[in-house]
Amino acid sequence: MTDEKIISVRELTKQFGDFTAVDHISFDVYKGEIFGFLGANGAGKTTAMRMLCGLSYPTSGSGVVAGFDVYRQAEQIKRHIGYMPQKFALYEDLTVAENMELYGGIYGMSRKVIRDRIDELLAKLDFESERNTLTGELPLGWKQKLSFTVASIHKPDIIFLDEPTGGVDPLTRRKFWELIFETAYEGTTVFVTTHYMDEAEYCNRLSMMVDGRIKALGSPKQLKEQFNAPDMDMVFRILARGAKRGD
Amino acid sequence: MKPIEVISLSKSYGKVEAVKSVSFEVERGTIFGLIGPDGAGKTTIFRMLTTLLTPDSGEARVEGMDILKDYRAIRAHVGYMPGRFSLYQDLSIEENLNFFASLFQVSVEENMHLVEPIYKQIEPFKKRRAGKLSGGMKQKLALCCAMIHKPTVVFLDEPTTGVDAVSRSEFWDMLAQLRDSGITIVVSTPYMDEASRCDKIAFMKEGTILTTGTPNEILSAYGKRLFAMESENMYLSLQQLQADERVDLCYSFGSTIHFTLRDGVQAEKNWAEIQPQIEDCYIALSR
Numbered sequence: 001m002t003d004e005k006i007i008s009v010r011e012l013t014k015q016f017g018d019f020t021a022v023d024h025i026s027f028d029v030y031k032g033e034i035f036g037f038l039g040a041n042g043a044g045k046t047t048a049m050r051m052l053c054g055l056s057y058p059t060s061g062s063g064v065v066a067g068f069d070v071y072r073q074a075e076q077i078k079r080h081i082g083y084m085p086q087k088f089a090l091y092e093d094l095t096v097a098e099n100m101e102l103y104g105g106i107y108g109m110s111r112k113v114i115r116d117r118i119d120e121l122l123a124k125l126d127f128e129s130e131r132n133t134l135t136g137e138l139p140l141g142w143k144q145k146l147s148f149t150v151a152s153i154h155k156p157d158i159i160f161l162d163e164p165t166g167g168v169d170p171l172t173r174r175k176f177w178e179l180i181f182e183t184a185y186e187g188t189t190v191f192v193t194t195h196y197m198d199e200a201e202y203c204n205r206l207s208m209m210v211d212g213r214i215k216a217l218g219s220p221k222q223l224k225e226q227f228n229a230p231d232m233d234m235v236f237r238i239l240a241r242g243a244k245r246g247d
Numbered sequence: 248m249k250p251i252e253v254i255s256l257s258k259s260y261g262k263v264e265a266v267k268s269v270s271f272e273v274e275r276g277t278i279f280g281l282i283g284p285d286g287a288g289k290t291t292i293f294r295m296l297t298t299l300l301t302p303d304s305g306e307a308r309v310e311g312m313d314i315l316k317d318y319r320a321i322r323a324h325v326g327y328m329p330g331r332f333s334l335y336q337d338l339s340i341e342e343n344l345n346f347f348a349s350l351f352q353v354s355v356e357e358n359m360h361l362v363e364p365i366y367k368q369i370e371p372f373k374k375r376r377a378g379k380l381s382g383g384m385k386q387k388l389a390l391c392c393a394m395i396h397k398p399t400v401v402f403l404d405e406p407t408t409g410v411d412a413v414s415r416s417e418f419w420d421m422l423a424q425l426r427d428s429g430i431t432i433v434v435s436t437p438y439m440d441e442a443s444r445c446d447k448i449a450f451m452k453e454g455t456i457l458t459t460g461t462p463n464e465i466l467s468a469y470g471k472r473l474f475a476m477e478s479e480n481m482y483l484s485l486q487q488l489q490a491d492e493r494v495d496l497c498y499s500f501g502s503t504i505h506f507t508l509r510d511g512v513q514a515e516k517n518w519a520e521i522q523p524q525i526e527d528c529y530i531a532l533s534r
Contacts, residue, residue: 040411041382140285166409167285167437169452170530174498181482195411196438201501202481220502231501233412233440240413 004031006158006189007052011061012070014047021047023212024061031157034180034190036199036206040240043209045193046162052191053160054078066157079107082151082159086166088143092136096127096146099135100153107154114153121149141172148179152188159183161192165199177202197233208239215239248311250275250400250431251296256305258291265291267454268305273433273447278426281435282442282529283451289435290330293404296433297327309400323351326398328389330405330435336378340369340388343377344395351396361428362391365421383414390421394430401425403434407441419444439526450529457532462525469523469531472514475503498530507531 007029014022022044029035039045050056052065054074063070066080090099097118104114122128125145130138138146144164151159161180165173177199184190184204192203200206200220207217216223216239220232229235251273258266266288273279281289294300296309298318307314309321334343344366348355359366369387372380377388386406393401403422407415419441426432426446434445442448443462450457450465458465478484481499488497488506497506505527508514523531 040413041409163409169284169287169533170439170526171498171533172284177499178482178485181485185482195409197412198501202499236412237416240411243413 002031006031009063013060015059034203036203039209044212082156084151086162097131158189200232253307277446278432280445280448287451288454326393326401328393328403341373347392400431442525474518475521
């Protein structure tokens with residue numbers, strides 16, 4: 001983790017009619033950091049994340065992601081980030097390698113670069129044997145790993161993960177986090193949402209959103225001290241108890 | 248007679264063995280939890296016990312009635328809340344509840360007392376269409392609809408998945424109230440921390456039951472020494488421990504790393520031994 005800011009957001013706001021989904025949020029994320037983006041259902045996490053990914057324009061405020069402006073350079077942002085959606089979104093009737101090839105092509109990588117990158121990633125995941133397996137036939141834990149790998153095929157500066165570990169068993173969930181640790185260690189920033197409070201502990205820093213605002217921000221240790229709580233679960237409960245809206 | 252008896256139940260979909268010879272019993276007025284990840288077979292068991300799917304082999308009885316021969320009678324006695332929200336999105340809260348009551352030929356008024364504590368929380372929005380409700384409100388409405396015909400046994404398939412930690416806890420408080428009124432509840436969840444809210448649990452993985460027992464029985468059967476280590480850099484510490492030949496199993500656990508030792512290895516004096524939690528038990532059994 002370094003001092004270099006990779007995401008910088010000031011007073012970012014999104015209104016839908018008279019409903020303020022995201023209400024003047026400000027924060028920075030540093031290069032190589034694992035940043036947890038937490039909040040109760042309906043707190044505004046998804047709306048905020050869509051603005052950071054260049055998928056939705058803010059109503060007001062400013063935001064710079066990977067050096068690009070969220071209003072004027074949304075297309076550039078999309079090229080420099082990776083996104084792993086909550087719902088598995090790879091093509092089930094393509095093979096593992098074909099999915100990687102397709103997404104590499106979409107990100108404008110050359111055939112040669114894609115080929116080398118696929119070899120590199122399959123070797124790293126110890127997944128060479130499944131190169132020609134249909135994606136739909138993989139177990140859930142492997143689908144999630146593949147989804148993460150495809151999101152990082154173009155070596156993005158930041159990877160956004162939207163509840164990446166829902167539904168998998170405890171050991172597979174932890175193996176997935178080891179992949180996240182490794183990615184961050186190599187310098188890629190990881191921006192992650194989760195409902196598992198033990199996973200909140202794995203983040204370098206995290207923010208807690210309540211009713212569209214960021215109510216707390218800091219390392220897990222700082223937040224536990226600030227709220228005099230034994231674990232992140234308790235911190236979450238204390239903060240979310242005051243929430244007025246659901247999703 | 249036990250409200251639920253399951254003996255060697257199996258079900259395959261093509262080549263996939265979804266449920267492999269599963270047996271368990273549930274006592275009256277208790278919460279029984281099926282705990283395991285996606286693909287463990289939880290939903291298939293629910294669908295067989297609610298007579299929506301026929302088993303390939305084995306047998307099961309709900310309130311003493313056979314799931315094959317007495318399927319019609321079973322349907323009148325059980326409540327079922329499927330994992331996917333399946334009420335009518337275009338009907339209001341009130342209309343959905345009336346609809347389910349009339350399907351079972353009861354009136355909402357006569358059984359309101361059963362669901363009142365839950366219904367009161369969504370009543371202010373009773374004219375709102377179900378499709379426009381928040382996740383937590385949908386969950387409460389679905390539970391009301393599953394209870395309105397006064398079932399003696401209810402099946403709840405992952406009612407808390409995707410719901411935040413505070414709403415999950417409130418939902419379990421509601422289940423405890425229903426249980427205390429004598430209703431038998433079978434509930435599934437992928438969240439290990441919810442095991443402690445059940446009277447008895449079954450750990451499931453890939454179609455089989457790994458173990459059953461009360462949460463305390465499962466904790467005391469752990470049988471290995473478990474250690475915890477604080478770490479500033481989770482990634483590097485995990486790599487170090489994984490490379491250590493004395494270490495058997497090691498994994499992150501919140502802000503700490505948990506690990507066990509290979510047989511015959513002496514623990515170092517500064518290692519902190521801890522009591523296992525339910526999730527440690529699942530990891531040890533499912534590896």
